[in-house]
Amino acid sequence: MNLTMNSRTPSETTCILDIAGEVDVYTSPQLKHDLVQMAERGVKQIIVNLSQVEYLDSTGLGVLIGGLKRMREAGGNLTLVGPGMRIQRIFEITGLNKIFEIYETEEEALAKEGGAE
Amino acid sequence: MIDSPTETVLHSETVHLVIPCRPEYVGVARLAILGIASRMPFSYDEVEDVRLAVGEACTHAVERAGAAAATIRIVSTINSHALKIEVSDDIPAGSIAVLSEESRLLKEAGVDQQGLGALLMEILVDDVTVDTTSTGTHVVLTKYAPD
Numbered sequence: 001m002n003l004t005m006n007s008r009t010p011s012e013t014t015c016i017l018d019i020a021g022e023v024d025v026y027t028s029p030q031l032k033h034d035l036v037q038m039a040e041r042g043v044k045q046i047i048v049n050l051s052q053v054e055y056l057d058s059t060g061l062g063v064l065i066g067g068l069k070r071m072r073e074a075g076g077n078l079t080l081v082g083p084g085m086r087i088q089r090i091f092e093i094t095g096l097n098k099i100f101e102i103y104e105t106e107e108e109a110l111a112k113e114g115g116a117e
Numbered sequence: 118m119i120d121s122p123t124e125t126v127l128h129s130e131t132v133h134l135v136i137p138c139r140p141e142y143v144g145v146a147r148l149a150i151l152g153i154a155s156r157m158p159f160s161y162d163e164v165e166d167v168r169l170a171v172g173e174a175c176t177h178a179v180e181r182a183g184a185a186a187a188t189i190r191i192v193s194t195i196n197s198h199a200l201k202i203e204v205s206d207d208i209p210a211g212s213i214a215v216l217s218e219e220s221r222l223l224k225e226a227g228v229d230q231q232g233l234g235a236l237l238m239e240i241l242v243d244d245v246t247v248d249t250t251s252t253g254t255h256v257v258l259t260k261y262a263p264d
Contacts, residue, residue, distance in 0.1 A: 024147075025176040026140035055147075057172050058234035059180075086165060093240045094233055 003027035005034055013044040013076075014113075016106060020052035023060030031060065035067040035078070044076035047109045051082035056090055068100065077101070081109050129196045136175075138187035138206055143175045146191055150202065153193045157200050158262055166241040167200065167260050173234040173241075174204035174256040181208050181254070197262060199243075204256040210249045 003021040010016060015038050023031060038046055046067065050056070068078040079101045083091065091097040103109040134149050136142040147168050154167040171191070178189050185208065192203040238245045244259040 022144065024140075024172060025143050025179050055169075055172075057169060057176060058237060059176060061233055086162075090169075090237070094236060 003030055005030065007034070007038070010110060013042070014047065014110070015043045015045070016047045016049060016081075018049045018052065020054075022055035023053060023063070024055060024057045025059045028059040028063045032063045032066065035063065035070070039067075039070050039074060039076075044071075044074075045113050046071060046076070046078040047081055047106060047113070048078065049081045049106060050087055051084065053083065053087055056087050061090070061094065061096060064100070065096070077113060079103060079109050079113055081106050129194055132193045132195070134191040134193075136189050136191070138178050138182045138189045138208070140179050142189075143172055143179060146175050146189070147172045149191070150193065153195060153202075154200060154260075156195055157260070159200075159260070160263075163260065163263075167202070167258070170238045170241040170245075170258050170260075171202055171204065173238050174202075174258060177234055177256070178204070178206035178208060178254065182206070199259055199261045202258045204258070205253060207253045209253065210251055 003019065003023060005020075006018045008016045008018070017034060017038070019031065021027070035046065048064065048067075064078070064080070071078045080091075081103050082105065083102065088097075088102075091100065091102065101109075101112070103112065132149070132153055134146060136146055150171045151164065151168050154164040157164075159167070175189055175191075178187070187206055187208050190203075190205045192205075194201045194203075235245075235247075238256075238258065242258045242260045244257070246257045248255045248257075
């Protein structure tokens with residue numbers, strides 16, 4: 001039961017956050033902390049890579065929704081990349097796949113969101 | 118504690134787990150449920166569904182408890198027809214932890230996080246009942262064995 005996070009900055013205003021492990025009521029405050037810090041640093045585009053996430057519950061979804069709202073209010077965006085089948089299913093059954101932009105690859109997300117300049 | 122050591126589930130067997138109602142113990146409950154659900158003829162996805170549903174039931178208790186000391190009791194009853202998991206807490210009705218900034222953002226976005234958890238439970242298992250009284254909340258999750 002753990003969560004590891006690593007961030008990369010392909011451009012000044014874009015940040016890719018790699019998450020691995022379990023996002024639940026215990027670990028989601030760490031994710032929230034990182035997302036809030038990125039927003040406060042002036043990042044306009046956060047790309048959250050979910051490809052190594054093994055477990056995501058309603059608290060994790062809540063943090064991602066909160067991050068999306070925070071970013072959009074600041075004129076930016078938060079997008080998701082590469083969720084596995086289990087994680088993708090959670091977005092589908094909650095209807096959140098219609099709220100988030102979910103891409104298969106980072107390259108696709110960067111190209112669509114204009115962060116690859 | 119498993120009441121019966123038999124390998125094949127011909128009659129009901131019950132497993133009891135009691136955990137502190139705190140975030141760091143929800144993963145312990147999920148791990149135990151993974152082992153219990155694996156004794157049923159469920160697919161990998163169905164086992165994962167049960168694990169997530171139980172995680173949501175525990176999370177609901179943890180969020181209501183806030184910083185208050187409380188306990189979650191999980192009773193899993195397994196037989197050839199179904200897996201029934203009862204998740205009970207001793208948090209009195211009406212106890213609501215302080216609304217976090219995240220909760221406020223979610224409310225503004227028109228999303229109820231506890232509603233998300235309830236929705237997940239409803240979809241992931243076959244039957245869900247939630248009974249809240251003055252002494253706590255009792256959630257019963259049932260997943261039937263495939264025909």
